[in-house]
Structures are given as C-alpha cells and as structure tokens.
Amino acid sequence: MTVEKFYYDNKIVKAFGMATVVFGVVGMLAGLWAAIQLYLPASSLNLPATTFGRLRPLHTNAIIFAFVGNASFAGIYYSLQRLCKARMYSDKLSWFHFWGWQIIIAAAAITLLWGKTTGKEYAELEWPIDVAITLVWVVFGINMLGTIIKRREKHLYVAIWFYLATWVTVAMLHIVNSIEIPVSFMKSYSWYAGVQDALVQWWYGHNAVAFFLTTPVLGLMYYFLPKAANRPIYSYRLSIIHFWALIFIYIWAGPHHLLYTALPDWAQSLGTVFSIMLIAPSWGGMLNGLFTLRGAWDKVREDPVLKFMVVAITCYGMATLEGPLLSLKNVSAIAHYTDWIVAHVHVGGLGWNGFMAFAILYYLVPKMWNTTLYSKKLATNHFWIGTIGIVLYAVPLYWAGFEQSLMWKSFTPEGQLRFQFMETVNNLIPMYISRSIGGALYLTGALMMVYNLAKTMAQGSFIANEAAEAAPLVKAVSPQKEYWHRVIERKPVTLLVLSLIVVAIGGLVEFMPTFLVKSNVPTISSVKPYTPLELQGRDIYVREGCYVCHSQMIRPFRDEVARYGEYSKAGEFVYDHPFQWGSKRTGPDLAREGGKYPDSWHYNHMYDPRSMSPGSIMPQYPWLLDNKLDTASTPAKIKAMITLGVPYEKDYANRANADLMEQAKTIEGNLKKDKIETDPDMEIIALIAYLQRLGKDIKGPAVTAQQ
Amino acid sequence: MKFIHYIKNVSGVDIMGVFSLLVFVAFFIGVSIWVFKMKKSRLDKISRIPIDN
Numbered sequence: 001m002t003v004e005k006f007y008y009d010n011k012i013v014k015a016f017g018m019a020t021v022v023f024g025v026v027g028m029l030a031g032l033w034a035a036i037q038l039y040l041p042a043s044s045l046n047l048p049a050t051t052f053g054r055l056r057p058l059h060t061n062a063i064i065f066a067f068v069g070n071a072s073f074a075g076i077y078y079s080l081q082r083l084c085k086a087r088m089y090s091d092k093l094s095w096f097h098f099w100g101w102q103i104i105i106a107a108a109a110i111t112l113l114w115g116k117t118t119g120k121e122y123a124e125l126e127w128p129i130d131v132a133i134t135l136v137w138v139v140f141g142i143n144m145l146g147t148i149i150k151r152r153e154k155h156l157y158v159a160i161w162f163y164l165a166t167w168v169t170v171a172m173l174h175i176v177n178s179i180e181i182p183v184s185f186m187k188s189y190s191w192y193a194g195v196q197d198a199l200v201q202w203w204y205g206h207n208a209v210a211f212f213l214t215t216p217v218l219g220l221m222y223y224f225l226p227k228a229a230n231r232p233i234y235s236y237r238l239s240i241i242h243f244w245a246l247i248f249i250y251i252w253a254g255p256h257h258l259l260y261t262a263l264p265d266w267a268q269s270l271g272t273v274f275s276i277m278l279i280a281p282s283w284g285g286m287l288n289g290l291f292t293l294r295g296a297w298d299k300v301r302e303d304p305v306l307k308f309m310v311v312a313i314t315c316y317g318m319a320t321l322e323g324p325l326l327s328l329k330n331v332s333a334i335a336h337y338t339d340w341i342v343a344h345v346h347v348g349g350l351g352w353n354g355f356m357a358f359a360i361l362y363y364l365v366p367k368m369w370n371t372t373l374y375s376k377k378l379a380t381n382h383f384w385i386g387t388i389g390i391v392l393y394a395v396p397l398y399w400a401g402f403e404q405s406l407m408w409k410s411f412t413p414e415g416q417l418r419f420q421f422m423e424t425v426n427n428l429i430p431m432y433i434s435r436s437i438g439g440a441l442y443l444t445g446a447l448m449m450v451y452n453l454a455k456t457m458a459q460g461s462f463i464a465n466e467a468a469e470a471a472p473l474v475k476a477v478s479p480q481k482e483y484w485h486r487v488i489e490r491k492p493v494t495l496l497v498l499s500l501i502v503v504a505i506g507g508l509v510e511f512m513p514t515f516l517v518k519s520n521v522p523t524i525s526s527v528k529p530y531t532p533l534e535l536q537g538r539d540i541y542v543r544e545g546c547y548v549c550h551s552q553m554i555r556p557f558r559d560e561v562a563r564y565g566e567y568s569k570a571g572e573f574v575y576d577h578p579f580q581w582g583s584k585r586t587g588p589d590l591a592r593e594g595g596k597y598p599d600s601w602h603y604n605h606m607y608d609p610r611s612m613s614p615g616s617i618m619p620q621y622p623w624l625l626d627n628k629l630d631t632a633s634t635p636a637k638i639k640a641m642i643t644l645g646v647p648y649e650k651d652y653a654n655r656a657n658a659d660l661m662e663q664a665k666t667i668e669g670n671l672k673k674d675k676i677e678t679d680p681d682m683e684i685i686a687l688i689a690y691l692q693r694l695g696k697d698i699k700g701p702a703v704t705a706q707q
Numbered sequence: 708m709k710f711i712h713y714i715k716n717v718s719g720v721d722i723m724g725v726f727s728l729l730v731f732v733a734f735f736i737g738v739s740i741w742v743f744k745m746k747k748s749r750l751d752k753i754s755r756i757p758i759d760n
Contacts, residue, residue, distance in 0.1 A: 079757070082757070082760040083756060083757065083760065085760065153756060155752075155753045155756065157753060157756045157757060158753075159757070222757075223757050226754075226757045226758055227757050227758065230758060231758070232751070232754040232755050232757075232758060233754055236750040236751075236753060236754040237742045237743070237745065237750060240738070240741075240742050240745075241738060241739065241742055244734070244738045245735060245738065248731065248734055248735075249731070252727070266724065269724075270724065270727060277731075468760075502734070505730060506727075509726065509727050
C-alpha cells in the first residue's frame with residue numbers, strides 16, 4: 001500500500017496557544033481587579049468602564065470564551081490532525097476561525113466595558129456579535145468535519161466525539177438563547193420574558209459550563225493524558241459510557257440554578273434529579289483519567305504536565321460532586337446567592353480548566369518548538385503556587401458563603417431578623433481579601449509560565465509544518481452487515497446528528513410545558529407594563545450590570561420574606577425582557593425595592609452609597625447624575641416591546657416620551673423637596689423611576705388572578 | 708398563589724416526568740449493551756490511536 005506524505009499545521013496551534021496565554025492573563029487581571037473592588041470600592045476609579053458591574057462580565061467572558069476557548073481550539077487543532085492523520089481541511093478556514101474569534105473577543109471587550117450588554121449571564125454580548133459568533137462557529141464546524149472526512153484513520157477516537165458534541169450543542173445553545181429583537185445597532189431585547197427567559201438562560205448558562213468548559217476539555221484529556229503518560233486510557237469502554245451519559249444528562253440539569261424561584265416546581269425537580277445522576281458519568285470520567293496513571297505515579301513526580309493534569313482531573317471530580325449536591329433543594333437553599341457558588345465555579349475554573357490549559361501548553365510548546373521545557377523547576381513552582389492559590393481562593397469563599405447564609409437566616413428569640421444585610425456583608429471582608437490573595441498567587445503562577453514558555457520558544461526552533469506519513473483510508477467493503485455501533489464510530493455526520501438528538505430531547509421536554517404556561521398561567525391583573533421612564537431606567541440597570549450583585553427573586557423562605565417582603569410570583573415577570581432575577585446577592589435583593597426609600601435616598605446613594613449606608617461596598621455611580629437620558633430611543637424601544645407582545649397601545653410609541661417627561665418631572669419635584677436640584681431628563685431620574693417601581697405591582701391590597 | 712397550581716393544570720404535564728425517566732433508562736441500557744458487546748481487541752486498538760501517532 002502506498003504511504004502518503006503530508007504535514008500537520010502547527011502554525012494555527014501556535015496562534016491559538018498564544019491567544020490563550022494573552023487572554024488568560026487579561027481575564028485573570030480583570031477578575032483580580034473585580035475581586036479587589038469588593039473590599040476597596042474606590043478601586044473602581046469611579047469610571048463606568050472599570051466598575052464591578054461591567055468588569056465582572058468582562059472577566060467571565062474573557063476566561064470562558066477567550067482563555068478556555070482559545071486553549072480548547074489550540075488543543076483541538078493539534079489533536080484532531082493527529083487523531084485523523086490528516087492536515088486540517090482548509091488552512092483558510094483555520095485562519096478565518098482564528099481571526100474571527102479574536103475579533104469577536106476584542107469586540108466583546110470593548111462593548112462590555114462600554115455597557116453594551118443583553119443582561120443575560122455569559123450571554124451578555126449584543127446581537128451583532130452573536131451573529132458573528134454563529135458565523136465563526138459554523139466555519140469551525142466545517143473545518144473540523146472536513147478534516148474528519150478526509151482522515152486516514154478508520155476509527156474516530158473518543159476525543160473527536162467530544163469535539164463534535166461540543167460543536168453541535170454550543171451551536172444549539174447559542175442560537176436558542178440569543179433569540180432577541182434588535183432595537184438599535186447595539187441594543188436588543190430577549191425574545192423570552194420572565195420565567196421562560198430564566199429557564200432558557202439557565203438551560204444555556206449551565207450547558208455553557210457543560211459544553212464549552214467541560215466536553216471539549218474532556219476531549220483534550222482523552223488525548224493529552226494518554227499522550228503525556230504514554231499509555232492508553234484506562235478503559236475505553238468507560239469513555240464511551242462517559243460520553244453518551246454525560247451529553248444526555250447534562251442538558252437537563254439547567255433548572256437547578258433556579259431552585260425555590262418562581263420556576264415551576266416540576267422543572268426544578270427534573271433539574272435536581274438529573275443533576276444527581278450526573279455524578280455517575282462525571283466520576284466515571286475522573287476515575288478513567290486517574291486510573292490511566294496507575295503504576296505510573298512515579299512519572300507524575302517528574303513531569304509538570306502530569307502534575308497539572310492530576311490536580312485538574314481531581315478538581316473536575318470535586319466540582320462535579322459538589323455541583324449535584326448543590327442541586328439538592330435543601331443545599332441550594334443555603335448556598336444560592338452566596339459566595340459558595342463563586343468558590344464552586346472557581347474550583348472548576350481555576351482547577352479543571354486553568355490547570356488543563358497550563359498542562360496542554362507545557363506539553364505543546366516543547367513539542368512544536370522541537371526542544372525541551374526551559375525549566376522544569378519553574379513549571380513545578382508554577383504548579384505549587386497555582387495549587388496554593390486555588391486553596392487560598394476557594395476555602396475563604398466557602399466559609400464566606402456558608403457563614404453569610406447562616407447570618408441571613410438567623411432570627412432573635414423575639415422573632416426578628418438578627419442581622420442587618422450590611423452586617424452580613426462587612427463580616428465577609430477578610431474572606432474577600434484572602435480570596436484576592438489566592439487569585440493573585442494563581443496569576444503569578446501564570447506569569448511564571450509565560451516566562452518559561454517564552455524561554456522555551458527562544459531555545460527551540462518552531463516547526464510550522466510537521467511531516468507525517470500514513471496510508472490512505474481504503475473504503476471498507478464489509479462482507480456481512482455492520483453493527484450499528486461500528487457505523488456510528490466511523491461516520492462523523494451520523495455521530496453529529498445522534499448527539500444533537502440526544503441533547504435536544506432534554507431541552508424540548510423542559511421547555512414544552514413552560515412555554516405552554518403562557519396560555520395557562522393567569523396573568524396577575526395588577527401587573528402592568530413598565531412606563532417609558534421605567535423602561536429606560538431598566539435599561540440603565542442592565543447596562544451597569546446591577547444584576548451581577550443584586551437579585552430580583554425572593555424565595556419563599558421565612559427570612560427572605562421578613563427581610564425583603566412577599567416572595568416573588570411568576571406572574572410578576574411577564575413583561576421582563578430580559579429577566580433580571582440575578583444569581584448572586586453581594587448586595588440585597590431588589591425585587592420589592594420600590595417605595596422602601598424616598599427618591600432622594602436613591603439619588604444620594606447612587607452618588608455615594610456609603611453616605612446613605614455606611615460600610616457599603618457598592619461602587620459609586622456619579623456619571624448617572626451627569627448623563628442626559630437618551631430619550632430619542634424611547635419610541636423604538638416601545639415598538640420592540642409591542643412586537644414582543646407587551647400590551648402597550650398600538651400608537652403608544654409616539655406618545656411615550658410625553659409620558660416619560662411627565663413622570664420625570666414628578667421625580668424631579670420629589671428631589672427638589674429634599675433640596676436636590678437636577679434636570680428631569682437625567683439618567684438617574686430614569687433609574688430611580690425603575691427602582692421605585694420594583695415589586696410594587698402586587699403590593700396593593702386587591703390582588704386578583706384572572707383566568 | 709403558588710405557581711405549581713397553574714402548571715398542574717397544563718394537561719399531561721405528569722407525562723413529561725415519566726417520559727424523561729423512561730427515555731433515559733432506555734438510552735442508558737442501549738449504550739451499556741453496545742459497549743459491552745464491543746470486542747476487547749478492537750477497543751484496545753482504538754484506545755492506542757493517540758499514542759501510536
């Protein structure tokens with residue numbers, strides 16, 4: 001048989017690898033800065049772009065899509081070529097993917113800091129960028145499938161399955177969650193409202209973790225771990241079960257982010273059950289990884305790549321045990337809205353994703369530069385400083401979450417809440433300081449890696465095109481009927497379609513009843529659409545990322561009802577495009593904020609939170625007092641809302657601004673009574689209008705439900 | 708005014724729970740049968756793909 005000579009494309013791997021390093025450092029810096037703001041609010045510099053509400057989305061997006069995304073692409077482009085014994089299908093598509101992705105990241109960085117956001121966590125990017133992501137993702141898929149189709153290896157190794165499932169599921173999640181109606185070039189409203197928006201968002205949010213941060217990285221584990229340990233994976237059977245069970249179950253688990261909220265009980269229970277079931281495949285995968293090293297633990301002592309992988313896989317196991325436990329309603333009752341969740345995420349992010357990315361970089365650079373690592377000792381030090389960083393980061397936050405939750409729920413013998421919200425926050429400051437030290441250590445480790453890799457590159461010489469040889473794949477003529485599983489194993493498109501069916505089932509079953517809700521849930525008669533001024537204020541609330549620290553969802557617990565008021569009802573959110581339930585209470589819940597304080601309190605509080613609430617860690621928003629409200633956008637916004645089914649009168653768009661000014665003047669008058677002079681057409685006025693509206697719909701005595 | 712009262716009125720919502728359980732059990736059994744019917748020699752061959760490259 002003739003042997004074909006061909007070349008692996010290392011240049012594209014190098015490009016994605018470089019991007020991983022750069023955006024990793026940027027993303028971690030953003031995270032560290034945001035973390036410091038929690039105990040030094042002045043470090044927001046009182047600038048809109050560098051304030052927590054905008055910096056935190058930048059951090060999460062940079063880490064998820066730029067750091068882990070680029071690392072996954074680097075690993076996939078390297079391993080896919082070798083597993084298929086073929087160069088990538090098209091160099092042009094590879095580079096289109098690379099530059100397209102980096103431009104999206106740059107656009108994301110600019111728009112997020114600029115305050116252009118959809119207000120849905122991890123899906124904050126506005127519609128033009130969503131369209132670009134779809135385009136680049138399709139190109140990535142074509143390139144990957146093309147490579148698989150022209151491969152010289154008969155079997156599709158399990159890593160490739162993970163890559164394909166990642167591709168098809170992320171495509172589905174991104175498209176479904178990003179359905180939005182554009183209002184202007186950089187503003188859109190989610191197609192869904194309230195409960196439905198929440199369900200779709202957390203179906204997306206949870207599976208962004210599953211299919212962007214987990215499945216591609218598991219694929220990389222199944223390639224790079226055997227490679228680094230120089231032995232096959234412990235059980236290939238287990239890897240197949242791991243794959244199918246994981247992709248099947250993960251997609252159902254989203255509702256566990258909404259336990260005790262206004263989401264239907266039925267969907268909550270489904271989320272819990274499937275989350276618990278997730279332990280099995282996740283731990284199957286972890287054990288498969290760790291058992292691969294049986295009898296080779298001496299190598300772990302020597303090789304920094306394996307060291308990072310062992311801790312990464314262990315963190316994967318820890319996070320995937322903790323996740324299901326957090327999905328139990330009684331545990332969620334304690335952990336939800338607290339720093340416990342932040343700790344949990346960072347065990348996964350810093351431990352699993354970060355350490356896997358480091359391991360792959362330490363593996364790839366010496367290989368592609370045809371040399372050895374510049375300093376093993378430095379890499380080992382990176383490993384230790386990173387590990388200590390993770391511990392210093394996570395442990396105080398676990399403590400913080402647990403303690404704050406207990407303080408929230410604590411009552412005096414007389415039946416009063418024992419602690420003011422502010423007391424529970426101030427109690428966390430030492431833990432916040434420690435976590436930022438942990439984060440700083442982790443970042444220091446990453447910088448050590450940058451130096452080490454740069455030195456390694458300098459001492460080696462880069463092999464842009466790596467020569468390889470393999471026999472072409474002859475079309476198999478099988479004498480007897482093939483088993484169906486053999487067919488799947490060889491046919492990428494069949495595998496792709498099957499994966500899509502498997503992941504689509506969960507989504508469909510969850511969505512169907514909830515989308516039927518629209519016609520079956522009685523709307524609460526007193527719940528009315530937002531006034532134009534409130535709508536503008538709400539958009540400012542979204543723009544400044546208030547949802548990052550404030551929830552708008554009171555769970556039906558004694559302490560929450562005592563602290564915030566009547567628990568939230570699904571019918572209250574029917575006009576909320578997007579929903580703003582939030583996921584974290586760094587500050588108090590705002591679902592019933594309306595009418596709690598006078599307008600002047602909010603005015604002063606936005607200018608300097610500490611003047612009204614001593615000890616507050618909220619940033620200052622002085623620009624809201626100086627910015628003129630963009631009233632020119634009001635008609636377009638009302639029109640978009642009408643399209644989405646919000647019952648404004650048909651011609652209301654043209655009259656909206658008159659109503660807006662009228663309401664603004666009332667607030668201006670209220671402020672004047674408290675000796676605050678301001679124009680009515682300022683952003684702060686709109687925001688006050690929105691905050692004063694929150695939760696008021698059902699505060700009146702006569703709340704009736706209409707069938 | 709608990710939300711569950713309304714979702715209970717959605718006709719056939721209990722079917723969804725039973726359906727999801729059955730689908731998963733059937734799926735899981737299917738995958739298990741497939742995996743355990745695979746020949747050891749083939750599995751070994753496939754699992755060596757990353758190392759032999």
